[in-house]
Amino acid sequence: MKAKVMRLSECPREPEAFAEKATEFIKENVDPNEKVICALSGGTDSSVVARLFQEAIQERLYPIHIDTGFMRKIGGNEEPKLVEELFEDLDNFELIDRKEIFFDNVFGVEDAEEKRKKFRSTYVDVLNQKIEEIGASVMAQGTIKPDVLETESEIKSQNNVYTDFKIDKLVEPLAGLYKPEVRKVGKYLGLPESTYLRQPFPGPGLSVRTVGKITKKKLDIEKEANDLVERLIENYFRESYGREYLWDEESGNRIPFQYFASTLDSARRGSTEVNGYLKALGVEAKSWELENRATGVKENGEKRSRVYAHPILLEGDLETELLFYLGEEIPKRFEFSRVLYKLGEWEEGNQIVGIRGVRSNDAITAEPLNIPIDNLREFGWKILDRISVETVAYDLTPKPPGTIEYE
Amino acid sequence: MKAKVMRLSECPREPEAFAEKATEFIKENVDPNEKVICALSGGTDSSVVARLFQEAIQERLYPIHIDTGFMRKIGGNEEPKLVEELFEDLDNFELIDRKEIFFDNVFGVEDAEEKRKKFRSTYVDVLNQKIEEIGASVMAQGTIKPDVLETESEIKSQNNVYTDFKIDKLVEPLAGLYKPEVRKVGKYLGLPESTYLRQPFPGPGLSVRTVGKITKKKLDIEKEANDLVERLIENYFRESYGREYLWDEESGNRIPFQYFASTLDSARRGSTEVNGYLKALGVEAKSWELENRATGVKENGEKRSRVYAHPILLEGDLETELLFYLGEEIPKRFEFSRVLYKLGEWEEGNQIVGIRGVRSNDAITAEPLNIPIDNLREFGWKILDRISVETVAYDLTPKPPGTIEYE
Known part of the structure; x- marks a missing residue:
């Protein structure tokens, strides 16, 4: 028409x-x-x-x-x-x-x-x-x-x-x-x-945060997880600043810019290439390539192109400094779309909840929120306590080389 | 010739x-x-x-x-x-x-x-x-x-x-x-x-890290402070990873990229403009404009220009997320060259030690190290314990809008 x-x-x-x-x-x-x-x-x-x-x-x-x-x-x-x-x-x-x-x-x-x-x-x-x-x-x-x-x-x-x-x-x-x-x-x-001041939300809603083959059961988990993650992060801000979020009225920035849960299937296999890289760095950590694929973005000079590849799940006793470095380097260096860091795990369910929270002015570039790792671990256990999933992880990927949303 | x-x-x-x-x-x-x-x-x-x-x-x-x-x-x-x-x-x-x-x-x-x-x-x-x-x-x-x-x-x-x-x-x-x-x-x-694997060091050495009018006494303080900051950060990495730094041999990245102390005169006055901004954000914090001037960099579209302006010192109970946001926003929004956050203070001396540690691949852009705030506060007290300065602060400014070095 x-x-x-x-x-x-x-x-x-x-x-x-x-x-x-x-x-x-x-x-x-x-x-x-x-x-x-x-x-x-x-x-x-x-x-x-x-x-x-x-x-x-x-x-x-x-x-x-x-x-x-x-x-x-x-x-x-x-x-x-x-x-x-x-x-x-x-x-x-x-x-x-x-x-x-x-x-x-x-x-x-x-x-x-x-x-x-x-x-x-x-x-x-x-x-x-x-x-x-x-x-x-x-x-x-x-x-x-x-x-x-x-x-x-x-x-x-x-x-x-x-x-x-x-x-x-x-x-x-x-x-x-x-x-x-x-x-x-x-x-x-x-x-x-x-x-x-509502945070941005994608048109297709939670369907693009329920990564992989989507079913009613997975969508229900995603909905619960998303609600819980929003509340945990708002609570963290309320305890820190007395408010759920900060609004910089002059620039229009809302801190945080966006925060939500994604859910992925927990099927995975050890990633020999990333394990080799971690070993060369001298870092004691394991890495898993998830079976699902998610969206990322690659920069070649001035040009950006879409990547639709497997995320990497890291596991080990890593400090924040290195975590953020790996979140940036791994998707830049290998064909992976993003990097998640395992906060906690339980023996039931077969989904992974990825906590995603970013700072951004314009959604064109974004940085993962610097929430202290101890608070994040606490989020992990609270989620595992209430929702039957296998793993809770934090998404470390800035944009670029990642995207904010998952699909 | x-x-x-x-x-x-x-x-x-x-x-x-x-x-x-x-x-x-x-x-x-x-x-x-x-x-x-x-x-x-x-x-x-x-x-x-x-x-x-x-x-x-x-x-x-x-x-x-x-x-x-x-x-x-x-x-x-x-x-x-x-x-x-x-x-x-x-x-x-x-x-x-x-x-x-x-x-x-x-x-x-x-x-x-x-x-x-x-x-x-x-x-x-x-x-x-x-x-x-x-x-x-x-x-x-x-x-x-x-x-x-x-x-x-x-x-x-x-x-x-x-x-x-x-x-x-x-x-x-x-x-x-x-x-x-x-x-x-x-x-x-x-x-x-x-x-x-030595970290980069500027040609004019510690003279450009001794901000403001330089004297033998100030240089001596800078030298002690720089040595101490290097050791504290190396120690933090050693405790976290068993090594003073990580080397990513393939990319040539050394993590951290650079870390040092700068020293500034403690003379300051309350900054009404930044205080107004903090109030509008709903944040309980004080801000001080330092008397010294230091170098920064401004971006206008694709162009970068040098800024030679006063740094801002923040004081208050702020969480990491907001700290990093302010480190980026304040020098972008006002005519200040960088943002320091007070970690501790003592009643003697009239210098400020600024702890500077950054991640970078190429020195063209850089991010402040995400060392947990509790560790940074500990660094602050250790420095105050050994060197007669008034204040120890952490530099929160990424590049851009800041620079890595001070002058």
Whole structure:
């Protein structure tokens, strides 16, 4: 389908002035007879967009949250419920449960790219069905400036693009803002801090953190593990600073940038090449090549290319200094995508929980969080105590040569 | 003076083949009637060059070590003595004590650039005097490939360049090698590991680590502090890995890359701008702007420029994660050159010892060592116990936005 794209690309930086301008922009670009669909992910950008459209066109807005079954728990609550609570004051808000169809299409898939594709095509089908049901001809979308720069930098407002959705117009009021500015607008619009400072979360949700062939059982473990890891890390920050995270309002940085659990199958074999390397370094440690493959990124000069390879699991009494060195060197030197360090292990289950926490300003480069190793070991035992997995490990890989997410 | 430059730029990578080729190259480029001076710094490159010339031309080589008074202590021993022990088997080796003249020229200087210039001109004078005394017409120099690439990439062997030295020829057998290869050649030539794996040390020695107006008293403190910091960090590695450092022979990386003490004057004033920033972040900490200025580096897109500004001293109960974040953000955001974190303080002396330890592959980028904060605090108390200084702090600044050395 061809659709007109309307982007508000030149706009004031101050939240109040921006909100006013954006409301005008929406009014100008949506005709009185048009219905607008807005797919709310639960993240900052789409939540801000929904509130701006509500202000501008009220009951002609149809905000939808699709429960894909791959959303996370936040503080023990299912995210779809939280999104519902946040938007139930809107006339046409609807929470659509499509877990079954997403599960049918995604379970059993092993390859990372295929997982993303299956998820995407299901999402398009579900949303198109809803667009027809409502009779919407416009879609409100939370595209922000970095998205525009990364993908289709030549497209100007009013140009036509092909989209997967059965609509005539895409209206993107945030297309001129960077993340910190969107966060400030969200604050100004009265969204709760947990929404306007929400950490980034991938579109296909926990499916890309459940590494390898995905099943319902593995997804359930991933969901529990992710919730627990988020709470452990928030707790560590609360004990250290009295707050779950720090927000540098001026730069828009949230510390930590992102933190979550991934789960991998525990099947592995000793890695002779990495063992040889560790031996040459004079280090007493064992290394295992995991059977799953995960995504990484390689740098050759200025160019970056995607790597889809096995992670390495390290085991031994290593100090932080060397751990971070190995997290950087091993994926640079060998064909492995990332390095995990075993924090603890138990005799049941056959999954590995990987704790991933990073510092970053822009997601282009990232460093693993420097949480002291004793705290990490404690996290390990707490996870093993509550979830039936074999191993808990900490992901040591910076980006590059790793990626933040797993698939 | 114009001098011919002879560089061995295409050469075998294997130590044995390289040594053979380099020996031939030296024989070909030094005439039977020529005397060759070689200024030994005590570092890897010049030590390797001296051994190669010895092999090639024996008694026509004049290896000189100038005691500038700014060398460090290594394991409690003065470096000039160590260099003498290493090379006393050579016919013409001479240790020249020129401490007085270096001290006369450098003491009292405050500005970093001027300090480097005074040191350099003194060095040139001393060496030229020696060149005349010996009647040398050739200089053997340990230039390696990165030096060549960084400075005068167009110059080919046999071309003429202006040099400060009164010689006809500069012979540079290592000009085609990178550091790891030089280290392997050093090992092959039978140099002790402490020489072929020696950490980099700046030309003007401890003078550039004694920040601010330099005096004999301050230099003495710096020398003691540097020796102590090296031993504390080596001890930490020994306890963790059974060895003072790790050597990744394949990449040539030595972990840690560099570690030393700097000393600064303790004069300071509260920094309202950084305090405001810390408050906005919600962090309970104080910040002080030091009176001295030190070097840093700023990145604007692809370009880097030198910064000569005040360091910031942080004080408070901060966790590692935030410390490393602040070490990166403060010099990026404000006009400060680096960030130090107070580990301990005592009521005597008016110097600050800054502990600097970094990981790096190439000195172009560097990360502060992740030594656990409890170990660092212990270092702090051990230093305060032995040296009369007011404060001990840890340098948190990565490169960029900081530099590794202080001036």
